[in-house]
Amino acid sequence: MTKLPLLQVAALRKSFGGVVATDDVHLDVNKGELHAIIGPNGAGKTTLISQLSGALMPDKGSISLDGVDITSAPAYKRARLGITRSFQITSLVMEMSVLDNVALAVQARKGSSFRFIKPARKIAEIRDEAMTYVRKLGLRKRAHEPTSALSHGEHRQMEIAIALASEAELMLLDEPMAGLGPEESRLLTDFLLELKGSRSILLIEHDMDAVFALADRISVLVYGRIIATGTPDEIRANSDVRHAYLGEE
Amino acid sequence: MLKMNKTGWVTLIGMAALAILPPLLLLNGQAFYMDLATRLVILAIAAVSLNLILGFGGLVSFGHAAFIGLGAYAVGIPAYHSMWGGFDLIASSNGLLHLALAVGVSALFALITGAISLRTKGVYFIMITMAFGQMAFFLFQSLEAYNGDDGLTIDLRSELPFLNLDEPMQLYALSYGSLVLVMLLVRMIVNSRFGVVLQGSKGNAERMVTLGYNPYVYRLTAYVISGAICGYAGFLLGNFTTFISPDMMHWTRSGELMFMVILGGVSTMFGPVLGASIFILLEEVLSSFTTYWHLPFGLMLIGVVLFIRGGLMGLFKGKGE
Amino acid sequence: MDYTLLIVQMLNGLQLGLLLFLVASGLTLVFGILDFVNLAHGSIYMVGAFICASLTLWLGNFLLAVVIALPLTGAVGYAIEVLVARRLYDKDHLDHVLGTFGLILVLDTLAHMIWGPAGITVPLPAWLDGQVEIFDGAVIPTFRLLIIAVGLAVAGGLFWLVNYTKLGMLIRAGASNRTMVAALGVDIQTLFALVFALGAMLAGLAGMLIAPITTASIGMGGQIIITAFVVIIIGGIGSMKGAFIAALLVGVIDTMGRSFLDSGFALFMSRDAAETAAPAVSAMMIYILMAAILAFKPQGLFPPKVR
């Protein structure tokens, strides 16, 4: 590879008490790549994402984005630098409307929010743009309802809409399909396929069909360690992986 | 073209009543009810300021009375020196100086204590703000020069251009006008881009961080604004009572402010005003019936918490509002 | 430095600290297991003191009165749990603060109506009413030594409870894990009520122990509750160990402040100024301590374990 990867993770380590959750992880995500991480439950996938997004601080190792070291940058700074994440367990502002939630993501990149006078909901520039993302995820009809009134599936769609609206270079998607029915999963897979190439995505997912259909590369995480990284075909052929993970399914 | 909902009507009628009734009572020789209304309106300002952080920011400050005290002492101390001499730097009866001091000192106190308190969450935040309030309380208790515990009685009020605060009607007009302005100000802030970030941080701070907002600075800013407004209420209260004591800052006073906000309804515009009104009037009415008025008062408090969702304003909310 | 005075004051501080621990331990139990902020905990302390004081005057025997008053105070706690507290558990902390603030008003006014404003002086048996000379010149009232002994014994009992019983396991598991309690097959409602009653008994015991010193009086609850909260916040909410250490810390610092701050201040200001400044600053000290600790450890000295 000649060009620099967008995200570079080297020798990352994190432990809780005596339990090592992330153990010497090396990982990179190239620009425009969809890189999936798979692994059994409790392998430390969410812990890894949390360290990348800044919600958790690693004990050792380094993380850099576009060549800039962000290992110790707080989460909100990383977001400003272009990393966004979706949550495994839906994390939205439930009291606000669907459109408000998405608008907050748009507002975040339109300059300072230390603006006290103009009503936020009357700023067309923000509202219109937010609405395009809402529409894109098929939530147009529910845009003005409080988020708490929406279904689980719709919440997952909102998570994606917000990630898109933030226009982050790197999207960390933590099991976006968790709890979705087969039809909804298929729609979301199609959507991600369409998105592929324009954004870099680090995807954690249990739905193997989706992963193998979407990913450019796959890393397999077992007990906090990455035991293999490669194209879907390589991973499928890897005996370690078959033994440690896939074989057990 | 303006279609008002029930809450809107309640607000309008309530504010109109506050504008009309007290002056009418004063003109009919009922000076005491004017006093009552003035205290009510001033405490309503403090309650509205608390609602900005409590209702819209989710920050339960249990030390807000400290700002009232600071604002009141910002009137009392310069006035005291202008009466009895000493401390030439601030000895003055100039109301604009008092005002600047009240708002400035309160904002500064909010900035310093908020910067520390906002590192904590939940019950810890409730208790650390209480601790800072108690520190202010004990600090003024220890200031012998200003009579410590016994409080400061001043014989003059702030001198303001165009206004004579010794006139109950003018003091009331200023307080009422201030309440209206403060309510509009808080509404403007809450609806602004700043306000939606503040409310988003209340609803889900983790999400806001992911979007690139740092909730800490928004909360701190709101805390400072709220403290400054509450200090302004203290400025008015000092001018109203002309007696300023550390008691104004005691934690039970902070509790009363919280109670007003919650009784009326958090995150509503008129809720804190309604809460303050009910609180003051109830205190007045109940205590005139019995020395043991705290008993029905306490029972009512428990009742409100147990049975009324969203405070009294919740009763006026129609479907889908 | 007067070492005799220093040691006597250390003992006074220890006694105050242990008394605070009795109140704070109940508070932290209720908070840790039920996730319930109980401002009215101090009022239960007052109720305990009054029940014990009335019984002492009636029976003529302080110790017997304590033995009877303890279950009675527990019953009051149980009643409060069933009537009010239980209905507040699933609301947020703000509602707890307000609801129990109302409870303070109710209990204090009821106490005023039942026992009058004067309070009750509690007589002690002669063998407790004297003094003990610990060593040359260091004399301390026998009863204060008893408080220290009872405080340490209760602390020991609580440590056993926390570390070696099923209930203790729940406490150590961290704040309010209702699913886990349910998983253990315990009737949650009864368990919660019992924990609440236990907390009430601890507070009541503290009230009974202080009554012979300061008299049982209305308003005594409001004075201790805030200090008790400071203690559990410093210690880390839900942590028994934290409550113990923080209580001793607060007790000793408060007593030392009252004892030596004025002489300290007198080194750099006039004696008169020192004597007026010292009491206020010593009153402020525990709050300064708390703010300082929270500034560096936002969840107190022994934060509850994160899930």
Added chain:
Amino acid sequence: MKKFWGAALGALMVSGALQAGEVKIGFVSTLSTGGAVIGNDIKKAVDLAMEHIGGKMGDLDVNLMYSDDGFKPETGKQVTDKLVKQDGVDFVAGYIWSHVLLASRKSALDNGKFLISTNAGPGPVAGKLCNKNFFTTSWQNDQGPEAMGEVLNQKGVKSLYIIAPNYAAGKGMVAGVKRTFKGEVLGTDMTKWPTQLDFSAELAKAKASGAEGLFVFYPGKAGGAFMKQYQQSGLKSSLPLYTAFTIDALSLPKFQAAGFTDVIGSQFTGHWDPNLDNAQNKRFVADFKAKYGSYPSPYAAQSYDSIFLIKSAVEAVNGNLEDKDGIRAALEAVNYPSVRGKYTLNTNHIPMQPWYLREVVVGDDGVWTTKIVKTIHEGRADNYAKDCKM
């Protein structure tokens, strides 16, 4: 809320017609919190006085209104405002606590009302804040401890330790004893008021100071707590206790119930005692005991006096309450039967009266009470009179 305003408007109609033939007295005291110990005793005495005057002053009916200050200066001021502005009283009387009086005085005096303190006597109201319409049936705070200082000198006490609460009256008491005491004051502790009730640290310091005597001032329930702890610390022989306004008819029954015999024989100063030999006092004490079953406190005595003082003034102007100058002159003349006997007023309206050394004794009926040991002085001006420019 609407209902309330309705009631308020209704009240407005009624109060328009001023009740003729009535003298209105607002009485501010502490009826809730622990401070109500004193407040209730005062109320009993005032009720008794009302009975004794048959509810009339001259031809006028007396309309007496009690208000509770809740032991707080701010509340005291609010209820005073209400008495003055809403109830339109002619006299405001009462006030136990110095800080409550200081906060409330302006509300009454600025509206031209007569203000009669029945207990509190902080320095400022006797000095630079004195007022032609301010009177008192008690004393200036410093006077009790000043008298005690003289007693200490006579007893040959060379060094003293002082413990008192940190509020206006506490400071006055400390200043008073320091003014007259000729020995050395080895230390002063000012404790949190009214919340601090545990004095272990202060007592240990007092003992360590090696002083020959301990002076304290703890009115109300704090007095009981202090005495209890003094006894428990076993200091009676090494550090004799001298008090002001700490042991009284309110705390003695509690001490007796608790079998606290150490208190018998302890001495303190006062301007009144239930054993004072005059007709008014005998009637007051006998009827008080008969009606309420306990000895009256000095607070009760002063408050009982206040009703007779007002009565004397109202009768002097033949019920013409508009005659402020006449009322004032009558109040200044002190022409009423006081339970303490005859006394006069200084130029600042503070009584010039005898002060006595008193002692706790077991009464003839077995009830613990007090008696007079000796007269300390026959009446002196207070320390602040010179600052008063009326």
